Amino acid sequence: MAFPGLGHVAVTVSDLSRSTEFYNKLFGAEPVLDEDADVFHHAVWMLDGGQLFGIHTHPKYDSTDAFTELRPGLDHVGFAVANRAALEEWAKKLDGLGIAYSPIKDAPYGSGLSFRDPDNIALEFFAPPG
Numbered sequence: 001m002a003f004p005g006l007g008h009v010a011v012t013v014s015d016l017s018r019s020t021e022f023y024n025k026l027f028g029a030e031p032v033l034d035e036d037a038d039v040f041h042h043a044v045w046m047l048d049g050g051q052l053f054g055i056h057t058h059p060k061y062d063s064t065d066a067f068t069e070l071r072p073g074l075d076h077v078g079f080a081v082a083n084r085a086a087l088e089e090w091a092k093k094l095d096g097l098g099i100a101y102s103p104i105k106d107a108p109y110g111s112g113l114s115f116r117d118p119d120n121i122a123l124e125f126f127a128p129p130g
Contacts, residue, residue: 008044008052009077013119014064016041016057022118023055025097053077067120076122078112083127087113090125 013019020043024030031043033054044054069075081087087104090113094101101115113125 006051008054010042010044010054010056011074011077011117011119011121013055013057013117013121014061015118016043016055018118019043019055022099023053026099027053047079067122069122074121076114076124078124078126081125081127083130084111087111087125087127 020031020034023043023045027045027047029045032046033042033044035042040056040058042054042056044052047053067074081090084104084106091101091104094113094115099115101113104111104113108129110129111127115123117123
């Protein structure tokens with residue numbers, strides 16, 4: 001049996017309104033779902049390819065610490081792009097959106113363009129080598 005592809009990613013944010021504004025700009029679209037699900041509130045976007053990306057807030061935070069990939073849990077979310085040229089296009093797009101990012105890093109396994117959301121969650125555009 002083949003292992004299935006990734007269907008969705010959901011991250012917890014501290015301020016749903018602030019994060020919704022950020023992801024609306026990044027994705028160039030409004031959420032396809034924005035609802036209170038009793039134990040959390042979430043907004044969800046449909047990305048090209050059918051994957052879903054969601055942000056959640058919970059009424060009871062167990063920490064007010066900022067996100068860091070140095071703790072167990074999520075390290076980062078990577079969005080696939082076709083090639084390094086697409087990374088350069090995204091760098092220009094992020095400039096236009098006023099979103100700070102690190103320079104493109106090239107490695108034998110591919111190239112990445114890293115940036116962060118308002119809660120410091122690490123995000124990346126990633127291109128395969130070649």
